[in-house]
Amino acid sequence: MGMRESTRDRMLDAAEELFFSRGIAATPVDAVIARAGVSTATMYRGFPSKEALVAAALERRERAWIVTWDAAVDAAGSEAERLLAVFDALDDFRAERDSARWCAFLGAAAEHVDADEEVAAAVRADTEAFRIRLERLAADVAPGLEHELAESLLLVISGHLAMRLRDPSQSSATARRVAHAVIAAIAQAPAL
């Protein structure tokens, strides 16, 4: 019933590269199959549907993103720098793969509006994981206000990713500057 790991990897590689750079709806299953060098039957034996393939690709990307993020946080110094390291991770992640011109989860959320429970669940899981990790880092910078700070930073990061959707070459400098202002405002004036 299963499929060989190398085959599965090739399929997910192709799915990631095509779905998340050209768009999910705009990429036919045939294109993924051709890119992976796999037959139609093989794909449908490994994944029940296109949607399942999309969800699997999203989940694998989520795990890869966490690894990149963790590495950037570990490389940072102060608590504030560890919090801002998410922008380094964003840059690293984009540099590593062509398909990360913009956020796959943002794109998936925009394409699958109210439908597709499997994909929607992956998007929700990503957002939640993101928020929780931000809160953990924010607690070291602004104890007691980590919820507020994390929510604000989540908005800044989403804004950066949304800007990238229109202009994929956009640097993270503006986002970093905004994030810095937010951290300063919350950390320096905790009574605000």
Added chain:
Amino acid sequence: MGMRESTRDRMLDAAEELFFSRGIAATPVDAVIARAGVSTATMYRGFPSKEALVAAALERRERAWIVTWDAAVDAAGSEAERLLAVFDALDDFRAERDSARWCAFLGAAAEHVDADEEVAAAVRADTEAFRIRLERLAADVAPGLEHELAESLLLVISGHLAMRLRDPSQSSATARRVAHAVIAAIAQAPAL
């Protein structure tokens, strides 16, 4: 060659409501036609293609958004309040129409990745108009730094809209707070 104005309006009403709430690709032309109470032939006599209909709906929405935004700016007091009025306008715009649960232009950008010149042009035009109007308002708050401030606020607004994509009921409070911090940081420390 033309079409009666009332017919065109009904078509654009239906297009806006369906395309921008359910998604463009997920909405067949038939659905728009049915909703507008119009025949297939009539629609294709007025618009050469689905893409043209989408572009026309985007352009009309752009104009409506500008009206809402202007009204909110005029209702505001100080220069800083006039700059922050964009969030009031965002709330007003969403309250006025169901289809404004999230940003139509953000959604269109996500769905039409590299293709569709007509739609892409409308998205670019919206982003540019947005930036220019923000710069004009920002010039009164932080003279000489209006480009920097406008770019930051554009990011904050995009972030708010992206968050709404995942949770359409999200209020603009967080975005407003972040925007306030950005304005304070740039206006109070112009040498930064």
Added chain:
DNA sequence: CCCAATCGACAACGCACGTTTCACTTCGGC
């Protein structure tokens, strides 16, 4: 009142895409 423009109803075409099936071949552990 008339005529031309506009519109509605409906059928049809063509195509692209997701999915299934089938007959056959290759791979890999026992």
Added chain:
DNA sequence: GCCGAAGTGAAACGTGCGTTGTCGATTGGG
């Protein structure tokens, strides 16, 4: 070397959708 699992290649199906065409009814300005 055997045998089941995994993969190939190609064809086919069903369907949904964008688009076109026809034709009779409706409309509205001169």
